[in-house]
Amino acid sequence: MKILKxxxxxxxxxxxxxTVLFGCTEREVQGELPEQGGENxxxxxxxxxxxxxxTEIDTGNGKDEQTDLQITVTDQAGRTVTIExxxxxIVSSYYISTALLVxxxxxxxxxxxxxxxxxxxxxxxxxxxxxxxPAVGSGKGINVEQTAALEPDLVILPAKLAESAELFEELDxxxxxxxxxxxxxxxxxxxxxxxxxxNTERAEQLLAYYHEKAEMIENLTSSLxxxxxxxxxxxxxxxxxxxxxxxxxxxxxxxxxxxxxxxLTGTYWQNVSPEQLVEWNPEYFFAVSYAEYTLDGIRSxxxxxxxxxxxxxxxxxxxxxIEPWDYPTxxxxxxIMWLAGVLHPEVYSPExxxxxxKEFYKTFFDIEVSDDxxxxxAQQ
Numbered sequence: 001m002k003i004l005k006x007x008x009x010x011x012x013x014x015x016x017x018x019t020v021l022f023g024c025t026e027r028e029v030q031g032e033l034p035e036q037g038g039e040n041x042x043x044x045x046x047x048x049x050x051x052x053x054x055t056e057i058d059t060g061n062g063k064d065e066q067t068d069l070q071i072t073v074t075d076q077a078g079r080t081v082t083i084e085x086x087x088x089x090i091v092s093s094y095y096i097s098t099a100l101l102v103x104x105x106x107x108x109x110x111x112x113x114x115x116x117x118x119x120x121x122x123x124x125x126x127x128x129x130x131x132x133x134p135a136v137g138s139g140k141g142i143n144v145e146q147t148a149a150l151e152p153d154l155v156i157l158p159a160k161l162a163e164s165a166e167l168f169e170e171l172d173x174x175x176x177x178x179x180x181x182x183x184x185x186x187x188x189x190x191x192x193x194x195x196x197x198x199n200t201e202r203a204e205q206l207l208a209y210y211h212e213k214a215e216m217i218e219n220l221t222s223s224l225x226x227x228x229x230x231x232x233x234x235x236x237x238x239x240x241x242x243x244x245x246x247x248x249x250x251x252x253x254x255x256x257x258x259x260x261x262x263x264l265t266g267t268y269w270q271n272v273s274p275e276q277l278v279e280w281n282p283e284y285f286f287a288v289s290y291a292e293y294t295l296d297g298i299r300s301x302x303x304x305x306x307x308x309x310x311x312x313x314x315x316x317x318x319x320x321x322i323e324p325w326d327y328p329t330x331x332x333x334x335x336i337m338w339l340a341g342v343l344h345p346e347v348y349s350p351e352x353x354x355x356x357x358k359e360f361y362k363t364f365f366d367i368e369v370s371d372d373x374x375x376x377x378a379q380q
Contacts (some may be wrong), residue, residue, distance in 0.1 A: 001292065016280050020266045044146065047194065048189070051206060053243060063113060063159070065222075069084065069085035069086065070082060070083070070084055070338065071083050071085070071086065071195060071196060071198075073176070073192060073195055073196060074194065075176040075178065076176075076177055076178050076179040076180075076185065076188060076189060076192065077159060077162050077165075077177035077178045077179070078178075079165070079177065079185070080271070081174055081175065081176050082174065082217070083151075083153060083154060083174045083196065085153075086196065086197050086198030087106075087109060087153050087197050088109050088153060089111045089150070089151060089152045089154070089164045090106065090109050090110050090111065090112075090152060090153070090154045090155075090156065090197075091110075091111060091112035091113075091117050091137075091147050091150055091152040091154070091155045091156065091342060092112070092113060093111070093113075093114050093116065093136060093137030093138065093142045093147075093155070093156065093157055093158065093161065094108060094113075094114055094137075094139070094156060094157065094158040094178065095114050095120070095179050095329075096158075096178070096180050096186075096327075096328060096329055097156045097158075097180075097187070097189070097193065098110065098113055098117075098130070099122060099330050099331075100189065100190055100193050100329075100330055100378045101193060101197070102122070102123075102126060102127055102130075102199060102330075102365065103202075103206055103330035103364045103365065104190075104193060104194060104198060104199040104202045104203060104206070105202055105238075106193075106197050106199065107126070107127040107129070107130060109148045109197065110130060110133065111133065111134075111151075111152060112133060112134050112135075112136045112137075112146075112147055112150045112152065113130055113133045113134070113136070113137045114135065114136075114137055114138055115135040115136055115137065116135075116138070117130055117135060118131045118134070120323065121321055121322045121323065121373075122322050122323045122331075122365070125322065125365070125367045125369070126365040126366070126367050131202035132309050134146060134150065136150070137157075137161070139158055139160050139161070140160075141161065141164075142157065142161055143166065144167045144168065144171075147168070147173075148168075148173060149230045153173075153174065153175060154175075154176065154196060155168050155173055155174070155175040155176075155271060156174075156176055156178060156180070156193075157175060157176070157177050158178060158179070159177055159178070159179035160179050160183075161177075164215070165177055176192065178192065178193075179245060180246075180328045181244075181245065181267050181328070182244060182245070182246050182249065182267070182328075183246055183249045183250075183328065184309070185328075186246065186332075187207055187210075187292050188326035188329075189331075190203045190206060190207055191203055191207070195233065206364060209333065209360070209363070209364075210333045213333050213336065213337060213356065214253050214333060214336055217253060217254060217336055217337060217340045217348065218253050218329070220255075220340070220347040220348055221254065221255025221340060221344050221347060222255070224255050224344055224347070226255060226256055226257040227255075227256055227257070227283040227284055227343055228256070228257055228258075228259050228280070228281070228282045228283045228284070228308075229251050229256040229257065229258055229259065229282055229284045229285075229286065229343070230258070230259050230260070230277065230280065230282035230284070230285050230286070230309065231247050231251065231260075231281070231286045231287075231288070231326065232285070232286070232287050232288065232291065232298075233269040233288065233291075234288050234290045234291050234292060235269075235292055236271070236292075236293070237287060237291070237293055237297075237298050237301075238271060238272055238273070238274065239269045239270065239271050239272065240258075240260045240264065240269065240270065240272055241258065241260060241264070241268070241269060242260065242264035242265055242266040242267065242268060242270050243260070243261050243262070243264060243265050243271070244266060244267045245266075245267055245269075246327055246328045247326055247327065248260070248261050248331070248338065250326065250332070250335060250336055251339070253336050253340075254336055254339040254340040254343055254344075255340060255343055255344050256339070256343050259281075259282045260272070260280075263276075263280075269271050274301070274303035274304050277304050277307065278303075278304055278306065278307055280307075281307050281308050282307060282308065282309050283308045283309060283312070283314060284309050284314045284316070284342070284343065285298065285309035285310065285314065285316070286315075286316050286326075286339070287315070287316070287317045287318070288317075288318055288324065288326045289317060289319065289320045289321070289324055289325070289326070290324060291317065295315045295316075295317060297299065298310070298315060299315070301367035306365050316342060318335060318338070319338065319374065319375020320334070320335065320338075320340075320375070321372075321373045321374075321375060322361070322369065322373055322374075325338065328366060331360065331361070331364075333360070334356075334357050334360060334374075337353050337356055337357065338353055338357075338375075341353045353374075354371060354374060357369070357374045358374070
């Protein structure tokens with residue numbers, strides 16, 4: 001009899017439990033959720049954190065904090081790349097990407113760098129610790145074994161080294177390819193690196209400054225006569241920028257017209273003949289700051305004597321001691337401003353250029369720069 005009573009009690013308990021269980025389930029389906037607070041609220045909070053709320057939180061330092069840290073991007077080679085959280089151990093084998101990382105405030109996250117870092121004035125002034133980092137690559141190649149030994153959570157490669165990305169993928173090392181060869185591609189590169197490092201706000205700030213100053217210069221010069229300009233490459237003054245290169249866009253923004261714009265197509269420097277240069281007869285002749293020749297050497301070349309720029313002593317070297325301004329670097333906007341001051345000093349003075357340039361380096365690199373580093377006059 002006792003056994004029967006115990007059995008009946010057990011069955012009754014199971015029935016009651018089932019009723020309560022199914023009753024709760026029905027109430028939840030109908031929308032009668034538990035009130036906020038208490039243990040249920042804490043559990044729900046933990047679930048929300050684990051499932052990932054992608055809301056960005058402004059921390060005041062330009063970095064984004066996300067409850068879901070995984071980041072997926074499409075790089076500049078069209079590849080889909082995913083990293084588990086904002087990169088904290090970065091190898092950059094390309095100067096432009098390294099300079100962008102510094103401008104984004106990520107110099108402490110860099111563990112490997114491109115070769116010849118000790119020649120970069122920007123590193124010396126803004127982040128000398130980079131010069132001591134392992135030099136693992138260049139535009140010609142990258143040491144995969146040495147890079148892997150640094151245990152990076154992100155490797156950045158220039159487009160020329162795209163094939164090396166497969167080697168890092170085999171090692172499960174996330175790798176992005178960048179190709180900032182035009183103005184638009186440079187901006188896309190800045191946005192890409194801002195996303196991968198959790199510094200989208202800082203990237204937006206940098207690009208907003210670039211847009212503001214470029215638009216200002218373009219507006220100042222839009223109604224003025226456009227002088228003809230020839231910009232020579234680093235290796236030879238008989239090599240110049242082609243139509244799709246950043247340098248051609250730079251000249252246009254500054255209120256000039258590149259003599260090669262309609263003649264040379266493509267995205268790389270191209271050789272020209274002395275006869276072609278004489279036929280173009282540019283009013284201004286600019287050499288890049290890293291030129292392997294001198295302006296005196298240009299003047300003494302009898303094959304190009306007689307062109308307007310030489311006859312009127314309008315030969316200049318870009319004064320970019322800190323970093324090159326003729327190709328897409330974070331400070332290339334200063335090249336736009338300096339060049340506008342040379343072509344159209346009546347609308348943009350050397351004094352204003354100095355003020356703007358010093359403001360830029362203080363804002364984005366936290367360094368004070370002297371007038372001689374900014375090179376108001378670079379004519380020889």
